[in-house]
Amino acid sequence: MQGAAYDSLEAFYRAAYGETLVEVAAPVALGTTLIAARQGAGDYSDAPVPDLVITRGLSRLIPCTLDVGSGRFRSTVPRNGFVVVPPETRTTILLDRPNMIEFLAIPYAPLRALCAEHPLPADGHFGGLHSRALESPAFTAAFVRITTEIRAGNLNGPMFVEGLLMQIVAMMMATADRPLPIPRGGLAPWQLGRATDYLREHHAEAVSLRELATLVDLSVFHFARAFKISTGLPPHRYQTAIRMERARLLLATTSAPVTEIAFALGYDSSQSFARAFRGAHAISPTRFRQARARVG
Numbered sequence: 001m002q003g004a005a006y007d008s009l010e011a012f013y014r015a016a017y018g019e020t021l022v023e024v025a026a027p028v029a030l031g032t033t034l035i036a037a038r039q040g041a042g043d044y045s046d047a048p049v050p051d052l053v054i055t056r057g058l059s060r061l062i063p064c065t066l067d068v069g070s071g072r073f074r075s076t077v078p079r080n081g082f083v084v085v086p087p088e089t090r091t092t093i094l095l096d097r098p099n100m101i102e103f104l105a106i107p108y109a110p111l112r113a114l115c116a117e118h119p120l121p122a123d124g125h126f127g128g129l130h131s132r133a134l135e136s137p138a139f140t141a142a143f144v145r146i147t148t149e150i151r152a153g154n155l156n157g158p159m160f161v162e163g164l165l166m167q168i169v170a171m172m173m174a175t176a177d178r179p180l181p182i183p184r185g186g187l188a189p190w191q192l193g194r195a196t197d198y199l200r201e202h203h204a205e206a207v208s209l210r211e212l213a214t215l216v217d218l219s220v221f222h223f224a225r226a227f228k229i230s231t232g233l234p235p236h237r238y239q240t241a242i243r244m245e246r247a248r249l250l251l252a253t254t255s256a257p258v259t260e261i262a263f264a265l266g267y268d269s270s271q272s273f274a275r276a277f278r279g280a281h282a283i284s285p286t287r288f289r290q291a292r293a294r295v296g
Contacts, residue, residue, distance in 0.1 A: 006047055006048075006049050007049070007050065008031075008033070008049055008050070008051055008105060008107070009033070009035065009046070009049045009051045009053055009103060009105035010024055010033050010035060010105060011049075012046060012047050012049055013035060013037065016046075016047070017037065017039070017044060020037040020038055020039050020040075020044075021035065021036070021037055022036040022037055022038050022100075023035065023036040024036075025150045025151060026150075026153075028149070028150050028154040028158065028161050029154070029158035029159075029160075029161035029162045029165070029208075030106060030107060030110040030111055030114065030158075030161075030162065030165065031106075031107040031110060032104060032105070032106050032107075032146070032150070032161060032165065033051075033103075033104070033105045034102065034103070034104060034146075034147050034150045034151070035102070035103040035105060036100070036101070036102045036103075037100075037101055037102075037103070038098070038099075038100050039095060039098060039099055039100075039101065040095075040098045041095050041096060041097045041098055042094070042095060043093070043094055043095075044093045044094075044095060045090070045091050045092050045093050045094075046085070046089075046090070046091040046093065047090060048087075048088045048089055048090050049087065049088070049105070050087050050088060050107060050108060050109065051087055051105040051106055051107055051108060052084070052085070052086065052087050052105075052106045052107075052108045052111060052124050053084070053085040053103055053104070053105050053106075054082060054083075054084050054085075054103065054104045054106070054143065054168070055082060055083045055084075055085070055101055055102070055103050056080065056081075056082055056101060056102045056103075056104075056140075056143055057077040057078060057079055057080065057081045057082070057083075057099065057101055057133075058079060058099070058100040058101055058102060059079060059098075059099040059100050059101075060078070060079055061076050061077070061078055061079075062076065062077040062078075062081075062095065062096075062097070062099045062101075063075075063076045063095075063096035063097065064076070064077060064093065064094060064095050064096060065092065065093075065094040066083065066091070066092060066093055066094075067091060067092035068083055068084070068085045068086075068089065068091050068092075068093075068130050069085060069086045069089045069091075069125060069130040070125075070127075070128065070130040070131035071131060072092060073131060073132065075132065075133045076133075077133045078133075078135065080135070080140045081133040081134065081135050082133065082134040082135070082136075082139060082140075082143070083133055083134070084126065084129050084130060084134065084172065085130070086121075086123060086124040086125045086126070086130060087108040087123070087124040088123070088124070089124075102147060104143065104146060104147070106165065108124045111165065111169070114162060114165070114166070114209070114210060114220055115166065115169055115219075115220065115221060116219075116220075117219030117220070117221065117222075118173075118219060118221055120169065120173070121176070126172045126173070126175060126176040127175070127176040128175070128176070129172055129175045129176060134175070136171065138167075138171060139168065139171055142164050142167045142168050142171075143168070145164055146161055146164045146165070146168075149161055149164075152275065153268070153272055155267075155272055155275060155276050156236045156237075156240060156276075157206050157207065157236055157239065157240075157266075158206050158207075158208050158209075159207060159208060159209050159212075159234075159235045159236035159239065160234075160236040162208065162209045162210075162220070163209065163224050163234055163235070163236065166209075166220065166221055166224060170221070185226065185229065186226050186227075186229035186230035187216065187223075187226045187227060187229075187230045188216075190216075191216035191217075191218070191226075192227075192230050192231070194215050194216055195212050195215060195216055195223075195227060195235075196231075196238070198211075198212060198215055199212070199235070199238055199239045199242060200242055203239060203242040203243050203246065203265070203266065204243070204264060204265050204266035205266060206266070207235075207239060209223065209224055209235060212227070212235060240276065240280070241280075243265045243266065243276070244276075244277065244280045244281070246265060247261060247265055247273070247277055247285065248288070250264070251285055251288055251289045251292065252288075252289070252292045258270050258273065258274070258285050258286060258289075261273065261285070262274075273285065
């Protein structure tokens with residue numbers, strides 16, 4: 001298995017350790033895939049794959065011997081401890097006892113393209129980050145928000161995951177002593193108008209951060225932060241607010257079925273629309289419509 005070529009961590013794991021897999025979620029933004037596995041004690045070394053792999057320990061303590069790109073070391077990875085493996089890296093992973101883990105497998109080429117204006121290491125190697133286990137509440141929070149979003153079916157669209165991936169990249173770059181510049185100001189009025197107009201015109205589409213950043217001649221990293229400074233909301237939440245505004249109008253003024261409204265707003269099912277609507281209003285679309293009808 002180790003001598004074969006694999007185009008993703010998922011392909012390698014299915015071939016080499018398929019019996020350990022607990023979950024493989026459908027890829028979302030940039031092809032990011034969530035994989036969960038229950039491993040026994042032993043050798044779980046990986047073949048090189050083109051993904052940047054972020055591994056989260058879910059067991060209380062995982063004593064292990066690792067080489068994930070910067071030489072062999074001993075570690076006891078705690079719950080919510082992370083190990084980061086650069087792309088195209090053959091690893092040594094020797095586990096002293098069984099454990100449960102989650103992986104985020106992020107295709108590195110698209111990730112570099114997303115952050116093109118702030119070049120990431122060409123080989124995906126972030127220095128000392130690969131010589132130890134990482135413990136960081138901020139890193140954990142971003143990771144968990146991504147995995148929660150993936151399991152929900154990416155209800156918030158690609159911008160949500162892209163923004164979180166950029167947060168993770170910024171933390172990794174800081175760990176590698178190459179911090180990204182932090183924008184301090186918001187968007188110029190013309191930039192804000194162009195971006196918000198585009199989101200309104202394309203509210204039912206899977207708009208990406210790169211699309212919006214290109215519209216206003218900014219880097220993706222700069223745009224995402226400046227947009228939030230200007231509006232108080234990240235771009236994905238601004239788009240969701242537009243969708244919910246439109247949803248309330250359609251529910252209150254038309255007899256269109258909820259499924260039809262869901263598709264018109266860019267959701268892939270009435271269930272995903274209902275989850276989003278309930279999250280925004282603490283009431284289902286059907287109950288909202290019924291309440292408006294009683295008021296009317």
